Amino acid sequence: MIAEILSTGDEIRSGALVDSNSAHISRKxxxxxxxxxxxxxxxxxxxxxxxxxxxxxxxxxxxIVTGGLGPTTDDLTAEATANAAGVELAMDEAARRSVEAFxxxxxxxxxxxxxxxxxxxxxxKCLHNPVGTAPGFMLKMDRCVFFFMxxxxxxxxxMLSDKVLPEIERxxxxxxxxFMVKTLGTFGLPxxxxxxxxxxxxxxxxxxxxxxxxxxxxxQIKLYASGEDEKALNHMVEAATGWVVExxxxxxxxxxGNSMEAVVGDLLREKCSTLAVAESCTxxxxxxxLTDVSGSSDYxxxxxxxxxxxxKVRVLGVSLDTLERYGAVHEETAKEMAEGTRxxxxxxxxxxxxxxxxxxxxxxxxxxxxxxxxxxTPEGVHAWRHLFAFGQRRMNKAIFAMTALDKLRRELLGIx
Amino acid sequence: MIAEILSTGDEIRSGALVDSNSAHISRKxxxxxxxxxxxxxxxxxxxxxxxxxxxxxxxxxxxIVTGGLGPTTDDLTAEATANAAGVELAMDEAARRSVEAFxxxxxxxxxxxxxxxxxxxxxxKCLHNPVGTAPGFMLKMDRCVFFFMxxxxxxxxxMLSDKVLPEIERxxxxxxxxFMVKTLGTFGLPxxxxxxxxxxxxxxxxxxxxxxxxxxxxxQIKLYASGEDEKALNHMVEAATGWVVExxxxxxxxxxGNSMEAVVGDLLREKCSTLAVAESCTxxxxxxxLTDVSGSSDYxxxxxxxxxxxxKVRVLGVSLDTLERYGAVHEETAKEMAEGTRxxxxxxxxxxxxxxxxxxxxxxxxxxxxxxxxxxTPEGVHAWRHLFAFGQRRMNKAIFAMTALDKLRRELLGIx
Numbered sequence: 001m002i003a004e005i006l007s008t009g010d011e012i013r014s015g016a017l018v019d020s021n022s023a024h025i026s027r028k029x030x031x032x033x034x035x036x037x038x039x040x041x042x043x044x045x046x047x048x049x050x051x052x053x054x055x056x057x058x059x060x061x062x063x064i065v066t067g068g069l070g071p072t073t074d075d076l077t078a079e080a081t082a083n084a085a086g087v088e089l090a091m092d093e094a095a096r097r098s099v100e101a102f103x104x105x106x107x108x109x110x111x112x113x114x115x116x117x118x119x120x121x122x123x124x125k126c127l128h129n130p131v132g133t134a135p136g137f138m139l140k141m142d143r144c145v146f147f148f149m150x151x152x153x154x155x156x157x158x159m160l161s162d163k164v165l166p167e168i169e170r171x172x173x174x175x176x177x178x179f180m181v182k183t184l185g186t187f188g189l190p191x192x193x194x195x196x197x198x199x200x201x202x203x204x205x206x207x208x209x210x211x212x213x214x215x216x217x218x219x220q221i222k223l224y225a226s227g228e229d230e231k232a233l234n235h236m237v238e239a240a241t242g243w244v245v246e247x248x249x250x251x252x253x254x255x256x257g258n259s260m261e262a263v264v265g266d267l268l269r270e271k272c273s274t275l276a277v278a279e280s281c282t283x284x285x286x287x288x289x290l291t292d293v294s295g296s297s298d299y300x301x302x303x304x305x306x307x308x309x310x311x312k313v314r315v316l317g318v319s320l321d322t323l324e325r326y327g328a329v330h331e332e333t334a335k336e337m338a339e340g341t342r343x344x345x346x347x348x349x350x351x352x353x354x355x356x357x358x359x360x361x362x363x364x365x366x367x368x369x370x371x372x373x374x375x376x377t378p379e380g381v382h383a384w385r386h387l388f389a390f391g392q393r394r395m396n397k398a399i400f401a402m403t404a405l406d407k408l409r410r411e412l413l414g415i416x
Numbered sequence: 417m418i419a420e421i422l423s424t425g426d427e428i429r430s431g432a433l434v435d436s437n438s439a440h441i442s443r444k445x446x447x448x449x450x451x452x453x454x455x456x457x458x459x460x461x462x463x464x465x466x467x468x469x470x471x472x473x474x475x476x477x478x479x480i481v482t483g484g485l486g487p488t489t490d491d492l493t494a495e496a497t498a499n500a501a502g503v504e505l506a507m508d509e510a511a512r513r514s515v516e517a518f519x520x521x522x523x524x525x526x527x528x529x530x531x532x533x534x535x536x537x538x539x540x541k542c543l544h545n546p547v548g549t550a551p552g553f554m555l556k557m558d559r560c561v562f563f564f565m566x567x568x569x570x571x572x573x574x575m576l577s578d579k580v581l582p583e584i585e586r587x588x589x590x591x592x593x594x595f596m597v598k599t600l601g602t603f604g605l606p607x608x609x610x611x612x613x614x615x616x617x618x619x620x621x622x623x624x625x626x627x628x629x630x631x632x633x634x635x636q637i638k639l640y641a642s643g644e645d646e647k648a649l650n651h652m653v654e655a656a657t658g659w660v661v662e663x664x665x666x667x668x669x670x671x672x673g674n675s676m677e678a679v680v681g682d683l684l685r686e687k688c689s690t691l692a693v694a695e696s697c698t699x700x701x702x703x704x705x706l707t708d709v710s711g712s713s714d715y716x717x718x719x720x721x722x723x724x725x726x727x728k729v730r731v732l733g734v735s736l737d738t739l740e741r742y743g744a745v746h747e748e749t750a751k752e753m754a755e756g757t758r759x760x761x762x763x764x765x766x767x768x769x770x771x772x773x774x775x776x777x778x779x780x781x782x783x784x785x786x787x788x789x790x791x792x793t794p795e796g797v798h799a800w801r802h803l804f805a806f807g808q809r810r811m812n813k814a815i816f817a818m819t820a821l822d823k824l825r826r827e828l829l830g831i832x
Contacts, residue, residue, distance in 0.1 A: 012439070013452060015444075019434075019435065023431035023435070027430070028431075038458050039423075040454060041456075190527075191486060192486065192487035192549065196488075199488065211432075211490060212486070213433065216568075224426075283712075284721065288699055291721075292699070292813070294776065295776070297723055303720075305693075305720075306718055307703075307719075308713070315760060344727075344731060345730070392570070
């Protein structure tokens with residue numbers, strides 16, 4: 001079964017609003033075993049709507065349309081549908097009750113313009129909207145069954161799960177397939193090298209489709225599979241995952257789509273260990289990422305964002321001598337920062353970054369993109385220096401933070 | 417001039433990724449006076465790509481296509497374009513130099529698969545990519561000039577402004593009108609209330625189009641205007657801006673699209689003042705935002721991300737007595753945190769947050785969404801308590817951080 005998604009409305013067409021509805025609908029349809037082949041968006045204009053309804057009607061089995069069901073004059077979906085289907089608009093009893101029920105339940109006065117929302121193309125079946133004024137509807141045009149829903153995300157999501165997906169399941173009859181996707185988080189190779197290394201998975205496992213997604217600085221490897229037999233599908237996806245992990249090695253940090261900060265957090269929790277951070281160039285990004293994870297207070301104790309040298313000395317106890325001899329961006333300074341924060345917060349691990357995020361502040365010896373990372377453990381202290389060439393300040397902060405978290409991950413796994 | 421936007425890639429088609437590129441491109445094209453009539457998305461599939469290229473080629477003047485230019489086997493844009501245009505793929509010298517320059521500049525070894533990125537359809541003109549491996553290209557098919565760009569947002573944005581928009585301006589010849597957009601950053605009213613308050617601007621200034629954009633927790637008010645006479649246009653936009661600022665008052669924090677953290681940074685720099693932060697519930701988000709601004713080391717000295725109570729006591733000098741009597745989430749604790757970090761870093765201002773971001777940790781007295789903010793100044797110390805009902809952890813962190821920065825902004829402006 002082949003489906004298309006159509007978003008309507010000038011806000012999306014003009015870019016005033018990012019269309020997040022289509023991604024949600026795609027995911028839900030793919031989970032239901034329906035193949036989504038195209039998304040489109042057109043504005044609030046009768047002829048544009050009619051044209052695209054006719055196009056879709058001629059080529060797809062199912063269409064999910066959002067937007068244009070409101071009470072105002074620029075809500076044209078029902079009228080355009082009637083035109084495309086060559087039928088009249090008429091007051092629909094079920095739709096009228098749906099609109100009236102909304103207002104009665106809330107003791108709101110009903111606006112006369114809301115009556116317009118109950119005018120549906122003849123032959124359409126009303127889809128009740130329990131959380132908004134706009135009823136949806138479904139109608140077959142040409143070879144395609146169209147589902148029309150409101151554009152407001154929470155109204156759309158409710159109608160999709162309660163009304164549309166059950167109707168689609170009915171249309172599918174017994175033919176519904178299974179769909180599976182596995183997301184592996186990796187760090188340490190660029191997208192191109194990652195692609196080369198794992199491209200063979202599609203030959204090794206016919207039936208697996210490979211996708212790469214750059215979520216800077218992470219590269220996600222996605223394995224897609226579809227079929228009829230759940231057990232065989234599971235088995236194939238697991239085997240393909242093992243194959244990819246073998247090719248990528250320690251660079252795979254999660255096989256369940258989890259973020260680096262969640263993975264590090266789980267490792268700390270497993271070891272009943274605690275962490276303190278000292279950030280210079282990353283400016284709080286490491287602690288912000290760690291504390292985005294619910295429950296991070298179990299292991300995350302403290303981060304000292306010591307942007308000034310004075311703060312490095314006063315808060316973390318970095319020695320003036322070290323700063324004078326080596327400068328703020330140096331392995332020795334990173335070590336003292338890591339030890340300082342570990343000691344200050346009474347933590348098991350101390351992780352520190354000091355570097356040059358740019359765009360200014362670079363020198364020939366220490367160009368923009370240089371980062372020194374310190375890691376203090378119960379056994380001792382390590383430091384590393386890296387140079388990244390991304391130029392942009394936010395990208396440097398992001399890859400510095402990811403590199404530091406990855407050092408800690410490898411230490412916790414015993415593979416420094 | 418009529419334009420379409422096409423996003424390609426299985427991630428967007430399947431809903432794994434929300435397509436934010438299309439909204440950005442739409443806005444930029446409309447600002448350039450180009451009418452965007454349709455967005456589409458298809459997956460990484462040769463025949464789907466060829467089909468839609470032919471459709472668009474027959475009906476639009478300009479097409480902006482993103483994605484599918486990477487080095488891997490699922491990057492099919494160049495091949496599909498060659499098929500649709502009925503030409504061969506060939507090594508393009510400018511594209512080869514663009515790819516090689518990227519690797520040389522960064523001292524990375526070039527992967528053999530990157531050579532594929534220099535294979536363009538014959539007749540295409542290469543668009544140099546200074547920040548990524550994938551060169552773009554442009555090619556006329558049927559009646560339409562196609563521009564192909566990488567899907568990675570920051571590469572796409574750079575290529576759009578540096579290469580594509582100037583080419584489009586050339587295509588437009590002398591017919592292009594002037595277009596102006598003014599972005600006001602506001603904080604403190606929900607989108608609907610903001611809309612009601614400023615809707616009248618379109619009646620007061622015919623020719624001004626109003627747009628609202630929720631960039632949580634900021635609400636941006638956009639004023640669009642177009643015409644022929646630059647001076648008259650400037651005058652109208654300035655007058656409309658004044659009208660909106662009068663309606664919204666102090667809630668407008670910038671009239672040039674600047675972020676809250678940049679505005680606060682400018683105010684600190686103007687006063688030659690320095691800032692130290694103490695973050696509990698915001699977990700580093702405030703310092704991360706502040707240090708995203710280049711040059712922030714001029715005024716930002718230190719943030720103590722004191723997640724544990726022990727760190728609040730040991731690092732910031734919060735008294736055990738206060739913590740025991742009032743708890744960690746309280747105005748008194750926030751005050752001591754603000755004073756503690758100000759003193760520790762020897763800063764002019766100390767800003768502190770302590771609260772409950774959720775999803776767990778709430779009580780009847782202090783539910784999830786509660787935040788206490790402390791602000792220590794050269795003259796004294798203030799504290800506030802707020803309750804937000806967003807539920808989600810990241811949203812709470814974001815609105816807590818924004819509220820804290822807004823308190824500091826108002827203090828720096830003398831309007832607490």
